[in-house]
Amino acid sequence: MVPLVFCENKNIQVLKQALEEELGFAAPQPYRRQVAELAKTYRKTPITGSEQAATERERLFENVDGIRFLLHEGGCGGTKEDSNNLCGLLAGYMHHPNVAGATVLSLGCQHAQIGILREEIRKRDPNFAKPLFIFEQQRSGSEAAMMSEAIRQTFAGLVEANKVQRTPAPLSSLCVGLKCGGSDGFSGLSANPAIGHTADLMAALGGRTLLSEFPELCGVEQGLINRGANPEVGNRFIQLMRDYAARAAAVRAGFEMNPSPGNMRDGLLTDAMKSAGAAKKGGTSPVTAVLDYPEYSSEPGLNLQCTPGNDVECVTAQVGAGASVVLFTTGLGTPTGNPIAPVVKLSTNSDLAQRMYDIIDVDTGAIVVGESTIQEMGERILDFTVKVASGEIRTRAELKAQEDFIPWKRGVSL
Numbered sequence: 001m002v003p004l005v006f007c008e009n010k011n012i013q014v015l016k017q018a019l020e021e022e023l024g025f026a027a028p029q030p031y032r033r034q035v036a037e038l039a040k041t042y043r044k045t046p047i048t049g050s051e052q053a054a055t056e057r058e059r060l061f062e063n064v065d066g067i068r069f070l071l072h073e074g075g076c077g078g079t080k081e082d083s084n085n086l087c088g089l090l091a092g093y094m095h096h097p098n099v100a101g102a103t104v105l106s107l108g109c110q111h112a113q114i115g116i117l118r119e120e121i122r123k124r125d126p127n128f129a130k131p132l133f134i135f136e137q138q139r140s141g142s143e144a145a146m147m148s149e150a151i152r153q154t155f156a157g158l159v160e161a162n163k164v165q166r167t168p169a170p171l172s173s174l175c176v177g178l179k180c181g182g183s184d185g186f187s188g189l190s191a192n193p194a195i196g197h198t199a200d201l202m203a204a205l206g207g208r209t210l211l212s213e214f215p216e217l218c219g220v221e222q223g224l225i226n227r228g229a230n231p232e233v234g235n236r237f238i239q240l241m242r243d244y245a246a247r248a249a250a251v252r253a254g255f256e257m258n259p260s261p262g263n264m265r266d267g268l269l270t271d272a273m274k275s276a277g278a279a280k281k282g283g284t285s286p287v288t289a290v291l292d293y294p295e296y297s298s299e300p301g302l303n304l305q306c307t308p309g310n311d312v313e314c315v316t317a318q319v320g321a322g323a324s325v326v327l328f329t330t331g332l333g334t335p336t337g338n339p340i341a342p343v344v345k346l347s348t349n350s351d352l353a354q355r356m357y358d359i360i361d362v363d364t365g366a367i368v369v370g371e372s373t374i375q376e377m378g379e380r381i382l383d384f385t386v387k388v389a390s391g392e393i394r395t396r397a398e399l400k401a402q403e404d405f406i407p408w409k410r411g412v413s414l
Contacts, residue, residue, distance in 0.1 A: 007311070007335055010402055031151055038155045061162040064100065067154075068339035070405050076110035082409050083111035088294040089407050091120035092320035094132065095296065097173075098340045100161035101131030103154045105146075108138030124296045131157035166391065172206030174389055175297055177318030177326035177341075178281040179212065181311040183263055184331025186348040188277020190367040190377075191329035195346065196283035197378025198327065198385065203285040203301045210297060210318050211282040212307040214244050215414045218255035220279040224304065229286045236290040240306045248412045255414065281329070293408060297322045308413040311336045312404040315343060325389050327381065335359050337402030342388045342395045346381070359396050 003012050020026040039060050070093070074086045094102045106114055114134055121128050133153040140146035178195055180187055199209040211217075217224065221241060225234035248254050263274060288301030294317060297303050307317040311334055315326055319341040326341060328334075331348040333356040347353040350365030362384055366372035372380075387393045 007404070009404070010335070010400070031147060034148065034151055035155070038152070042155075042159065061158050063162045063165055064158055067158075068403060070339060072405065072407050074407050074409065075112040078111075078409060080111055084116060085294050085410060086407050087112050087116040088120045088123075089317070089320040091117060091124055092294055092296050092322065093340060094121060094130065095124040095128065096319065096322060096340060097324060099130070100164060101157045102133070103150055103157070104132070104134040105150065106134060106136045108136045131160055133157065170206070171202070171386070172300065174202070174385075175208040175210065175322045175324050176202055176385060177210045177212070177315065177323035177328075179311070179314055179318065179326055180216075180278055180281060180329040181309075181314075181336060182330040182332035182334040183274065183277065184348055186365075186368055187329060187331050188280055189348075190374075191331075191346045191348040191364040192277050192280040193374045194364050194367060194377040195327045195329060195381055196280045197375055198283075198381045199281065199302060200283035200285045201378065201382050203283070203288075206300050208297050208300055208303060208322070209282070210291075210303050210305045210321055210323055211279075212305040212314050212318055213278060213309040214241055214304075214306050215248075215255045216275050216278040216309045217241070217304075218245075219275040223279065224282070224287055227285075227287045227302075229288045229301070233287055233290055237287070237304055240290065240292060244306065247410075248414065251412050253412050253414065281327075291321060293317055293410070294320050296320075308408060310406075310408075310413050312406040313408040313413055316405050317408055325385050327385065329364075330360075333359060335397065335400070335402050336404055337395075337397030337400070339403040339405055343397045343402075344381075344385065344388060344395050345397065359400075361395050 003009055042060065070090070072086070074082055076083065093099060104114075104117070114136065121132075133150065135146050135150050137143065137146055176199070178199060180192060199211075202209050218241070221238060225237060228234035228237070245255060282302055285302050287304055289297065289299035289303045291297060291303055291305040293306050297305070303321075305318065305321055307314045315328070315336055315338050318326055319338050323341055326338065326343045327346060328336060328343050329346045329348060331352060333347075333352055334345075337343045344361045345359055346362045346364055347356075347360045348364060349368060350363050353360045353363035353365060362381060364372075364377050367374060367377055384393065388395060
């Protein structure tokens, strides 16, 4: 079975698991027994017959939400820029406040060297102290020995992570990604300006927000430049936009190719129309910083971040830059999620919220029919975001285990 778009990868994986296990095609799991024995020892109590099924469903580490496995197609065979950026992105994920530690498997001869990864981690945190276990297969002897040791050390890391508990934190420590995908004619009228007001509230409270998708800011550059906290901010933004546009032109593409068939069917006919609505996600507060990919955010206020408009590449980059929660507006519907950060899906219209209720978290359609103002909705979204960040609410993407991860290769992806 094959998906026609990567957004369906998770569904294909679910079908693969169900069909293979139920039909007897599943691959053997040689390391499952080792993990079970470690868990049994940790519990210090024997597991018998009737308790077995229930225990397997119980969470062993109550303060750990889960283990995530980030798959990608980079690291070698591309440009050195791609491999360096991949190391920077992974370093951002390891430094991310939602992550307690990391296990890294390396072959050894690839472009993305362990030394580069360590240097990228140091850039983000010179005093990095989380558990970090790195295994290089070409130096490890047998594959089985490396895998067994990786399991043992990862398990030990989980034991340490389980000692950490949630503590109160100010909103100034929160970083929120601002994203739209599957946009429609209502995007620039309801959901986008609503999260723009949320972004303004965040800025006033000392938090950080990330406005990305540079191809979708084509045509509104001057308005953002005028909001720059200083001339350097505007200069860096326009330089990154020009560099991105030049790469696109080199392969006979351009920002004007950004609107998708679905966008156009629902009223976004040109890149200018799409950009005007997309920019509203950034609210009206000053632009305090401009980030190139895969830099990490640190400046309070609205940060512009160079990424494609591609849903998963953009969200992957926003989380790699420190986004604790991503606010994702959609008029047509999309299942996009992330492995380590909650992605809140906001519908631009109530019809979508009712039709695709299983992927939508917040319906901003009340703005369209005059039952809510943009400001009121923005305040509601901020309250919802705080509850999500605090672990009080799980998003639909989290409940569906929608864990999309696609690093951006710095070629042309619009």
